[in-house]
Amino acid sequence: MSLSNDSDEDSSPSPPPPSRDARPMPTVSATSEEQVTYPLPTRWGDQNRLNVLSVSHDGRELSHHGNTANEKEHAANARANHFVPPACGIYYFEVEIRSKEQKRCANISPINHFKYSRLPGWEASSWGYHGDDGNAYEAGRPGGVTYAPTFGSGDIIGCGIDFTNHKVFYTKNQTFLGFVFDDVGKEGNIYPVVGLRHSGDCVRVNFGHDAFAFDIENHVQERRKTTWDTIMKTPLNSTLLRRRYHKNAIKSLITITEPPSILTEDESKSVLSQLVLSYLVHHGYAKAARAFHKQQNRGHGKLPEDDVEMDGVRVGDDFEGDIERRTAIVNSIMKGDIDTTLEEIRRYYPTVLEADDGLVLFKLRCRKLVELILETNEIKRGINNGKEREESSTGVSGSNIDRQLLDDDGMNMDVDDDALDFAPSIQPLHQSKSPSLRSPSVEGRSTSRPATTAEFEAALTAAIEYGQNFNNDYKLEKRPELRQMFEQASSVIAWNNPFEAGGGAADVAGQEARVVLANEVNEAILKSQGQPVRPTLEMVYRHAATCLTQLGLAGVGSAVFADVPKELLEP
Amino acid sequence: MPPKVSIRKDEWEKRLREVKVTKEDLNRLVMDYLVIEGYKSAAEEFSQEASLTPPVDFESIESRMDIREALQRGDVEDAITRVNDLNPEILDTNPALYFRLQQQKLIEYIRHGRIVEALEFAQEELAPRGEENPEFLAELERTMALLAFDCTSNPPAAIADLLSSAQRLKTAGEVNAAILESLSQGKEVKLVGLLKLLCWGDALLEDKAEFPKLNVQEGRLVENGK
Numbered sequence: 030m031s032l033s034n035d036s037d038e039d040s041s042p043s044p045p046p047p048s049r050d051a052r053p054m055p056t057v058s059a060t061s062e063e064q065v066t067y068p069l070p071t072r073w074g075d076q077n078r079l080n081v082l083s084v085s086h087d088g089r090e091l092s093h094h095g096n097t098a099n100e101k102e103h104a105a106n107a108r109a110n111h112f113v114p115p116a117c118g119i120y121y122f123e124v125e126i127r128s129k130e131q132k133r134c135a136n137i138s139p140i141n142h143f144k145y146s147r148l149p150g151w152e153a154s155s156w157g158y159h160g161d162d163g164n165a166y167e168a169g170r171p172g173g174v175t176y177a178p179t180f181g182s183g184d185i186i187g188c189g190i191d192f193t194n195h196k197v198f199y200t201k202n203q204t205f206l207g208f209v210f211d212d213v214g215k216e217g218n219i220y221p222v223v224g225l226r227h228s229g230d231c232v233r234v235n236f237g238h239d240a241f242a243f244d245i246e247n248h249v250q251e252r253r254k255t256t257w258d259t260i261m262k263t264p265l266n267s268t269l270l271r272r273r274y275h276k277n278a279i280k281s282l283i284t285i286t287e288p289p290s291i292l293t294e295d296e297s298k299s300v301l302s303q304l305v306l307s308y309l310v311h312h313g314y315a316k317a318a319r320a321f322h323k324q325q326n327r328g329h330g331k332l333p334e335d336d337v338e339m340d341g342v343r344v345g346d347d348f349e350g351d352i353e354r355r356t357a358i359v360n361s362i363m364k365g366d367i368d369t370t371l372e373e374i375r376r377y378y379p380t381v382l383e384a385d386d387g388l389v390l391f392k393l394r395c396r397k398l399v400e401l402i403l404e405t406n407e408i409k410r411g412i413n414n415g416k417e418r419e420e421s422s423t424g425v426s427g428s429n430i431d432r433q434l435l436d437d438d439g440m441n442m443d444v445d446d447d448a449l450d451f452a453p454s455i456q457p458l459h460q461s462k463s464p465s466l467r468s469p470s471v472e473g474r475s476t477s478r479p480a481t482t483a484e485f486e487a488a489l490t491a492a493i494e495y496g497q498n499f500n501n502d503y504k505l506e507k508r509p510e511l512r513q514m515f516e517q518a519s520s521v522i523a524w525n526n527p528f529e530a531g532g533g534a535a536d537v538a539g540q541e542a543r544v545v546l547a548n549e550v551n552e553a554i555l556k557s558q559g560q561p562v563r564p565t566l567e568m569v570y571r572h573a574a575t576c577l578t579q580l581g582l583a584g585v586g587s588a589v590f591a592d593v594p595k596e597l598l599e600p
Numbered sequence: 601m602p603p604k605v606s607i608r609k610d611e612w613e614k615r616l617r618e619v620k621v622t623k624e625d626l627n628r629l630v631m632d633y634l635v636i637e638g639y640k641s642a643a644e645e646f647s648q649e650a651s652l653t654p655p656v657d658f659e660s661i662e663s664r665m666d667i668r669e670a671l672q673r674g675d676v677e678d679a680i681t682r683v684n685d686l687n688p689e690i691l692d693t694n695p696a697l698y699f700r701l702q703q704q705k706l707i708e709y710i711r712h713g714r715i716v717e718a719l720e721f722a723q724e725e726l727a728p729r730g731e732e733n734p735e736f737l738a739e740l741e742r743t744m745a746l747l748a749f750d751c752t753s754n755p756p757a758a759i760a761d762l763l764s765s766a767q768r769l770k771t772a773g774e775v776n777a778a779i780l781e782s783l784s785q786g787k788e789v790k791l792v793g794l795l796k797l798l799c800w801g802d803a804l805l806e807d808k809a810e811f812p813k814l815n816v817q818e819g820r821l822v823e824n825g826k
Contacts, residue, residue, distance in 0.1 A: 261793060263800040269816045289803070300816065301791055305630055307819070309646070312623070317634075317646035324639050565819030566791075567626055569798055571616040572814040572821075576801030578615070583605065583808040593797065597790050598625045600655070 070109035070122065070221050070236045079105040082225060090127075090233045093225040104226045109236065112218035113190060115584035119252060121189040121245045122221050123200075126160070127231040128182040154217060156210045157224065158186070158199050165209045177206040185242045190219055192586020193252060200243040214584070249590075256590035264291040269300050304566045311555070311564040315352040354378075355554055362547040363540075367397040370550070381550070381557045389553045391511055394499055395518040396546055399538055401492035402521045408485045409525070492522065570597075606810040609823050627652055633791045636780065638665040656783045660686065664779050671772040672765075676705040683775065690782050697778050699729055699736050703743055704771045707762050710746045718747065 072088025081095040082105045095103050113120040157166045160180040164173030180186055180201055187200035195215055196208040213219070223232055235241065266289035292300070302325055309318035354377050361369040371393060374381050382390040496519055506512065517537045521527050527534040536542060552562050561568065573593070580588030627650045634643040635654075640661040647654045663686050670679040680701055683690055691698045702725055709718035722744060730737035742759055749755040761767060777787045798814070805811060812821040 260797055260800045261788070263796045265792070265795050266799050268799050268802055268813075269795060289799070297792075297795075300795065301633065301789070304791065304816075305633055308626070308630055309642075312650075314646055314649045317642050317649055320645045321634070321639055321642035324642060559818075561819040563819070564626075565816065566630070567621065568616070568814055568819050568821075569794060569816060570621050570626065570629075571619040573794060573798040573801055574619045574621070575612065575615045576798070576805045576811075579607070579809060579811065580801060580805050583805070585804055585808065588801065588804070591797065591801075594620075597629065597794055597797075598621070600628060 067114035067116065068111045069117070069120075070111045070113065072110055072236070073107040073223075073234065074110040079103075081105045081228075082107050085233075089235070089238065090231065091223060091225065092231040093228055095228040104224060106222050106224040109221040109234075112220050113214075115192040115214055115219075115586050116581045116589055118193060118586045118589040119189055119191050119245075119249055120219075120221075121187060121241065121243075121248075122237070123185055123187040123235045123241055123243070124223055125185050125233045125235070126180060126182050127233060128227075128229060155222070156197055156213060157222075158188070158209075160184075160186075167210055174209075176209055177201065187241065187243045187245075188221065189245070189248075190214055191252070192584065193256060193590055194587070203242050203244070205243070205248070214586075253590045253592060256587050257592070257596055259587070260591055265297045265300070266291050270296065304569065308564045308566040310352060311560070313352055313356060313551075315356070318352065351558075355551055358554070359547045359551055362393075362396070362550060363543050365396075365400045365403070365543065367393055367400055371397075374550070374554075378554050378557055381553045384553050384557055386508075388511075389550060391503070392514065392546060392549065395514050396543070398492065398496050398499060398518045399521050399542075401488070401495055403527070403538060405485065405488040405492050405522075406524075406526060408488050412482060412485060496522075604808065604810055607812070609812045609821055612812045612821065624652075629790050629794070631655065632786065633789050635661055635785065636787075636789050638662075638668070640665065656785055660779075660783060664776060667779070668772045668776055671704070671775060672768055674708045674711070674768065676701055676708055679775065683779070686779065687782050690778055694778055695729075695733075696736075697774060699726075699733075699739070700771055700774055702726055702729070703739055704768070706743055707746070707767065710743075711763055715747065 073084045073091055075084060075088075081093055081103055083092050083094060084090065084107070085092075088110075091107050093103075093105060095105075109122075154168060156168075158164075158176060159166060159173065162173070163175070163177050163179040165176035166173035177199060178201065185202055189198045189200070190213060191198060191208070192214050194208070195211065195213050197210045197213050198208045199206045221234075221236070223234065225232065268289045269292065302321075306318060306321060306325075309321060354373065358370055358373050361367070361373065371382075371390075374393075382393075500515065503511065503515070517533060521534055521538050524534050527538040529535075556562060563571075577588045577591055577593065627646075631643060631646060631650075631652055632655070633639075634646060635656055638661055640658055643654065643661060644658050646652065663682055667679050667682045667686075670676075670682065680691070691701070702721075706718055706722055706726060709715075709721060722740065726736075726740050730740045743762060745759050746755060746762060754760065755763070780787050798816075802813070812823045814820075815822050
């Protein structure tokens with residue numbers, strides 16, 4: 030949304046307002062999202078008024094100075110420089126009446142169709158509270174309706190436009206006068222307007238430049254609470270149950286939209302527990318999921334007949350098996366045992382390997398190559414260490430040798446236990462008990478005796494052969510990112526100890542690479558089962574929050590008063 | 601009315617990604633549910649697996665559930681003892697709740713035809729409270745009216761609800777809420793609030809825009825007509 034009248038300001042005959050007054054003052058704005066910002070009213074528009082009205086230097090004071098008899102009783106309006114964005118929820122401004130005489134007429138109003146010479150409330154799409162009779166005027170209601178006391182010089186009149194209920198409220202000298210008018214701001218842009226009628230009338234506006242006389246913050250807090258209470262009165266309905274758009278809907282020409290029906294207590298409970306259970310399963314909180322599932326069946330006193338397949342949510346008795354299998358696969362990757370990984374995936378989730386044109390399989394084979402190279406490196410270091418030990422054994426005390434034997438993997442001993450927590454595995458005693466994050470240990474090879482050169486050569490041949498076969502299998506592969514992955518994996522061979530090499534080789538070889546791959550495989554498995562990559566619960570939150578943001582943009586003011594993070598996330 | 605905005609699935613997905621929410625946030629929402637709904641062992645396991653500080657001590661979840669069950673099966677005396685074991689201040693500082701429990705006890709006497717005990721209990725325990733508070737008195741009178749009807753006959757609807765299981769549930773609900781409050785734990789399950797928010801926002805936005813809907817059963821977005 031942009032305001033074409035904005036350009037008026039550039040040709041303004043009066044000097045620009047001081048900058049401190051020109052900045053928008055979102056005192057009352059309740060926008061929860063920062064990405065969209067609208068200018069707020071800051072001063073009376075220089076072009077949007079009749080000549081009998083003059084604007085002060087700072088743009089806030091407005092005086093009527095009609096001279097001729099004709100002009101002296103001439104209704105004249107001034108409009109603010111910007112319209113009020115509905116996304117602010119409630120917009121509020123105050124006007125101080127500074128007329129020379131009491132009981133002179135001033136009109137404070139929101140307006141969208143603007144005529145300079147008609148008082149607010151006399152024209153279509155304008156609304157006004159008139160000081161001379163205290164009546165509230167709106168289009169189509171000549172004479173207005175009795176609303177509140179009259180006002181005049183010395184009074185501070187506040188005007189609030191509430192986009193949550195599309196009503197207007199006024200305040201007089203800190204007193205709330207009540208809501209009035211309907212459907213305000215549902216269409217068109219709303220501007221603050223003041224109308225003066227007599228020569229000598231003068232008002233000064235506060236668009237948030239100064240503290241307001243009325244405690245608007247408190248008022249906003251109350252509206253927030255009201256809004257949230259309204260939302261919390263919304264019954265859970267079948268939006269949460271039905272699949273609204275069936276895949277075969279195209280067959281029927283007429284779409285019948287039933288109004289959503291209210292869920293029964295049992296249905297609501299079932300929706301909730303499904304959300305929670307699938308969340309626990311998704312993230313692999315196996316024990317919590319098991320306990321929850323168990324207590325639920327006990328509590329409801331029924332057999333889990335509906336938990337094998339419930340409207341597509343696959344959270345059945347088998348979920349424990351599924352978590353276990355996924356955990357096993359993840360752990361095998363974390364240990365570098367890619368053969369087991371592939372075997373398990375082939376057995377339980379065969380489609381995963383084909384996903385994305387075999388991307389997962391390709392990545393796992395890359396990792397296998399890396400693991401083979403790492404094994405080669407380790408044997409080589411074993412040989413070197415054996416030599417070192419022979420050389421140093423004469424001068425070193427027994428206990429030192431023991432410790433060296435226990436600890437020495439030729440690896441960084443700056444250990445991080447977290448890696449191990451995720452991949453509990455039985456480590457051979459001679460290996461470091463906690464493999465460091467950057468240097469994964471390789472299992473399945475005995476190093477209890479000094480490695481031989483023959484073993485090293487055999488391992489090296491195996492790695493090279495694997496690489497060649499791998500390369501052969503994919504020689505028709507065109508995707509550059511796959512070629513790059515393969516090259517990165519192969520390049521690890523160039524380093525004696527890739528973890529110390531730093532840069533790319535360490536990234537490809539290290540434990541983090543295993544973690545990343547393990548997560549990718551877990552997500553690919555979930556995806557292959559038709560499970561979303563994000564848990565449904567998370568989708569519900571994101572979807573609801575996005576609806577609110579969108580509602581705010583669409584001008585539904587109440588949406589911006591729903592303070593979701595505060596109500597739902599704050600502990 | 602301005603024309604409906606149409607938001608395509610990829611655009612909507614982009615906005616979904618921009619929403620700020622962390623796994624910890626969601627874990628807390630789940631924990632809140634497990635605690636309030638009384639899933640003690642699940643809450644315990646979850647706090648370990650997700651390294652989440654439990655908002656209340658787990659024993660209190662169990663005693664809360666025991667109290668609820670006691671009230672649901674009509675054992676008011678047991679419920680009162682357990683509430684006092686948990687925290688004597690709950691009933692001391694909440695006369696209306698204590699009256700509600702006493703009233704429930706009277707109802708249970710009447711239900712089981714223990715008329716002499718019912719009368720004695722009403723005179724000794726409830727009448728003095730009724731004198732203090734007109735609301736209590738009205739409730740006491742309503743309850744005593746049950747005595748005029750044989751248990752086998754159907755009492756008029758105005759008082760029949762006192763004998764229903766809904767009345768027990770209501771009392772249990774009030775006690776549950778008071779205990780949660782004493783633990784500075786919210787009374788409403790936040791996840792329910794989230795679902796309400798979804799129903800509310802979804803319906804309102806439908807008037808303003810075409811946008812992908814969330815299939816809550818499957819956790820995926822569905823575009824209109826697809």
